[in-house]
Amino acid sequence: xxxxxxxxxxxxxxxxxxxxxxxxxxxxxxxxxxxxxxxxxxxxxxxxxxxxxxxxxxxxxxxxxxxxxxxxxxxxxxxxxxxxxxxxxxxxxxxxxxxxxxxxxxxxxxxxxxxxxxxxxxxxxxxxxxxxxxxxxxxxxxxxxxxxxxxxxxxxxxxxxxxxxxxxxxxxxxxxxxxxxxxxxxxxxxxxxxxxxxxxxxxxxxxxxxxxxxxxxxxxxxxxxxxxxxxxxxxxxxxxxxxxxxxxxxxxxxxxxxxxxxxxxxxxxxxxxxxxxxxxxxxxxxxxxxxxxxxxxxxxxxxxxxxxxxxxxxxxxxxxxxxxxxxxxxxxxxxxxxxxxxxxxxxxxxxxxxxxxxxxxxxxxxxxxxxxxxxxxxxxxxxxxxxxxxxxxxxxxxxxxxxxxxxxxxxxxxxxxxxxxxxxxxxxxxxxxxxxxxx
Numbered sequence: 249x250x251x252x253x254x255x256x257x258x259x260x261x262x263x264x265x266x267x268x269x270x271x272x273x274x275x276x277x278x279x280x281x282x283x284x285x286x287x288x289x290x291x292x293x294x295x296x297x298x299x300x301x302x303x304x305x306x307x308x309x310x311x312x313x314x315x316x317x318x319x320x321x322x323x324x325x326x327x328x329x330x331x332x333x334x335x336x337x338x339x340x341x342x343x344x345x346x347x348x349x350x351x352x353x354x355x356x357x358x359x360x361x362x363x364x365x366x367x368x369x370x371x372x373x374x375x376x377x378x379x380x381x382x383x384x385x386x387x388x389x390x391x392x393x394x395x396x397x398x399x400x401x402x403x404x405x406x407x408x409x410x411x412x413x414x415x416x417x418x419x420x421x422x423x424x425x426x427x428x429x430x431x432x433x434x435x436x437x438x439x440x441x442x443x444x445x446x447x448x449x450x451x452x453x454x455x456x457x458x459x460x461x462x463x464x465x466x467x468x469x470x471x472x473x474x475x476x477x478x479x480x481x482x483x484x485x486x487x488x489x490x491x492x493x494x495x496x497x498x499x500x501x502x503x504x505x506x507x508x509x510x511x512x513x514x515x516x517x518x519x520x521x522x523x524x525x526x527x528x529x530x531x532x533x534x535x536x537x538x539x540x541x542x543x544x545x546x547x548x549x550x551x552x553x554x555x556x557x558x559x560x561x562x563x564x565x566x567x568x569x570x571x572x573x574x575x576x577x578x579x580x581x582x583x584x585x586x587x588x589x590x591x592x593x594x595x596x597x598x599x600x601x602x603x604x605x606x607x608x609x610x611x612x613x614x615x616x617x618x619x620x621x622x623x624x625x626x627x628x629x630x631x632x633x634x635x636x637x638x639x640x641x642x643x644x645x646x647x648x649x650x651x652x653x654x655x656x657x658x659x660x661x662x663x664x665x666x667x668x669x670x671x672x673x674x675x676x677x678x679x680x681x682x683x684x685x686x687x
Contacts, residue, residue: 279375279394279611280512280536283325284352286633286668290622291580292594294532296518297462297472300582301631301670302354305366305402307516307532308474309414310460312356312364312404317674321631323352328663331377333609335384335656336647343609344378358674362408368400373422373511375611381443385609385654386429390445392610393425396481396511400458407464414460422481422509423451432496444493448505448546450486454479468522476514478540483507488548499553506547513537518578526585532578538571538601572601580620590624592635604649612658614644622666631670639664 283289285303295304299314302321327350331343356366375394379385399419406412430444456479464470483506490500518532544567551561580594599615607613622635639662646652 279373281325281350281372281374283323283350283635283637283664283666284370285321285323285354286622286635286666287582287590287592287624289325289637289664289666290592290594290620290624290633290635291530291582292578292596292618292620293534294518294530294578294580294594296474296516296530296532296534297470297520298518298528298530298580298582299462299470301633301668302356302366303352303368303370303668305354305356305368305414305416305460306370306372306400308460308462308472308518309366309402309416309458310404310406310412310462310472310474312358312366312402312414313406313412313462314464314470315356315364315672316358317672317676318358319354319356319670319672321354321668321670323354323666323668325350325352325664325666328665329377329660330662331612331658331660333379333385333612333654333656333658335654341380341383341385346378348376350374362406364404366402366404368402369397370400371395371397377610379609381429387431388608388653389426389428389610391425391427394423396420396422402458402460404460407462410464412460412462414462416458416460418456418458418476418479420454420456420479420481420511421451422454422483422511423449424483424486424507425449430490430492430500432492443491444496445491446500447489447491448486449489450483450505450507452481452483452485454481454511470520471518472520473517474515478510478513478537480508480510486546488546501550503548503550505549507545509544510540512540512573527581527583529581530579532580534576534578535573536576536601537573539573541569541571543568543570568606570603570606572603574599574601588625588627590626592620592622592624594620596620598639600644604646605651606653607644607646607649607658608653609658612644612660614641614658614660616641629671629673631668631672633666633668633670635664635666637664637666 282293284306288295296308299311302319304311327348333341352370354368358364373396402416404414426448432444456477458476460474486505515535520530522528551563577597596618600613602613620637624633641660644658
């Protein structure tokens with residue numbers, strides 16, 4: 249069987265596998281961030297077997313074994329959202345279109361022929377959504393923010409007869425920032441009107457691990473697989489600030505709270521082909537086990553007085569989430585049209601993991617198609633990569649869903665622009681050159 253036919257068969261089998269074995273509500277990233285580099289995002293993040301930049305250690309730490317010398321890479325992604333909510337009466341509310349910026353940093357070093365090390369500092373889970381202060385969903389969210397930066401050292405061994413294996417440690421810092429209105433009614437006569445509001449904030453650390461595998465049986469094909477463990481972040485010293493009218497201040501005192509969230513296991517696998525030495529194509533499957541996020545519970549140390557009896561205070565409030573697992577499909581390609589210029593393109597088949605019953609304006613997720621393009625320049629050790637991704641979310645209609653906290657329709661488009669700058673230098677390049685025969 250020819251090389252091209254082999255590539256076509258494997259891609260077809262992989263696409264068929266994803267269609268047969270994907271969970272019922274598969275495909276989504278919720279608040280999972282996957283734009284780690286300009287080169288990777290331009291290829292639809294299909295770089296599990298790519299190994300083109302140090303940022304690819306996020307998708308698979310075994311990619312370190314195919315990078316020569318020292319590599320440094322700094323990335324910034326700009327998110328430009330365009331979101332709106334339409335209630336059951338046809339009234340439209342637009343979310344804020346403020347531009348968000350997320351930075352990442354990666355470094356790698358090939359110590360010798362069989363050992364490579366790397367370090368990543370990145371945000372792989374995050375959320376920022378802002379709605380008007382006075383809108384019909386302000387009791388659910390006025391502002392919702394979450395960020396989780398990870399410090400991830402890795403070490404990769406190999407290749408040994410084409411095989412490489414890598415292990416890493418994940419130290420993740422997570423923080424939440426939530427503002428919502430409290431429906432307590434009007435201020436008593438003679439008191440100044442106050443927008444009764446709850447502000448929840450806090451941060452904590454969690455820890456996990458990751459492993460990666462790589463196998464290159466021939467020059468024209470490479471296979472990769474990786475796993476990142478779930479990480480539980482337990483917040484014990486959160487602060488709950490209640491900005492309420494004086495008559496409610498005793499019922500809702502400022503206090504501390506605790507909460508926890510388990511971020512999902514990540515499993516990825518991919519195969520990259522080189523039909524030509526200047527052109528490569530990769531197909532990846534990415535499994536995110538979001539079922540670990542089933543509930544968000546807040547435990548207050550002083551409690552809340554929600555009923556007529558002052559002694560009957562409520563110390564815990566919970567929100568059902570019941571996210572679903574999913575399999576995401578990624579396809580990307582890279583073509584070096586010149587020795588210093590690369591063109592890239594990719595696509596992600598993504599979607600919504602949140603059930604209709606628990607969908608709300610904090611994260612109005614749904615099925616989506618992410619289309620990506622980009623360009624890269626590698627000149628005298630300096631690299632510049634730029635990428636654009638259109639995240640087009642299909643309309644999500646929960647108008648007739650019983651039990652949904654805010655029935656209506658959600659529309660969401662995000663424009664992602666990722667820029668990366670880097671530097672690489674191979675200290676041992678001269679030693680690897682073949683000696684010149686004496687005449």
